[in-house]
Amino acid sequence: MPVTSSSLVLQLSGVRTRAGRAGALDDVSLSVEPGQVVAVVGGAGSTLFDTVCGFVRPEAGEITWRGSALRPRPHRLTTLGGLARTLQGVGLYGGLTVLENVLVGAAGVPPVAAVPAGRHGGVGVALLGGAQLRPRGEELRQLARDALTRLGAGEYLDAELAAVPTSLHIRVVLARALLVGPELLVLDDPTAGLEAAEAAALAGMLRPQAGSDHAVLITTTDAEFAALSADRVVTLDP
Incomplete structure (x- = not known):
């Protein structure tokens, strides 16, 4: 055709x-x-x-x-x-876990300035980490876990991003983009x-x-x- x-x-x-x-x-x-x-x-x-x-x-x-x-x-x-895009290294939060970083785009969180991926966050990032997901919360969490696993970052789900090798950060960014389908x-x-x-x-x-x-x-x-x-x-x- x-x-x-x-x-x-x-x-x-x-x-x-x-x-x-x-x-x-x-x-x-x-x-x-x-x-x-x-x-x-x-x-x-x-x-x-x-x-x-x-x-x-x-x-x-x-x-x-x-x-x-x-x-x-x-x-x-x-x-x-x-339509989803990735911006290399932009919007990653050093004080959040890998899974939380993927969920940021779907969480409806308050506006908090991104913390450089190699640094730990402060009060703002702590609030972001505790933000409540929208009604599809658990479904989104599972989709995020699946995306990270498929991209070879499943073992880092609960690791703080600042402790994860920087070569894996692009996989976190990709998983976040894929979460919106x-x-x-x-x-x-x-x-x-x-x-x-x-x-x-x-x-x-x-x-x-x-x-x-x-x-x-x-x-x-x-x-x-x-x-x-x-x-x-x-x-x-x-």
Whole structure:
């Protein structure tokens, strides 16, 4: 069956931007199908990530989400009904356990500034750790446990994040994003700071589970990781 624009999770057509974190996009077109992992390799990949997530506004071109025009707002992505992103090392709480860090996005917690992952938290983080989950609390906890186990971090569920190897922090961030059941997971440079063996292990974890239609869009400068993790690799011209 041919792929139509309405069956695509995400499509960029002729997108052009001013220079962002990693250069400008110039007439970029790509698509992501359900159940597919697409990796974008090139210096401007982070700008593409920022554009899809709404941090950068395109000057030309179109972005569509499930066939309809997408005008993303960075802090309201989940209201789209299935788009989740990861920001490397952002929003982790050194004073919370690994499981609590995954649940932060679902807990409806009070606003507390994130504590650097290698440091212990104070009063604000203690309050966050004691926040009550919404009605689906125990179900969410089990989903979080399952996600962490699948990502190879199950033995650290009750460990304080500050005591966990930093190479595992990306798995905590991924588990948090997966908790919302995204239709599309957008990852920016997920191998930053990882050794080659750790990056290779992560590549295998990003594949959607059997029977799942959720898709993954990765921006990376690591061509080897892109080849290992993706069904399709798109290279941006320098």
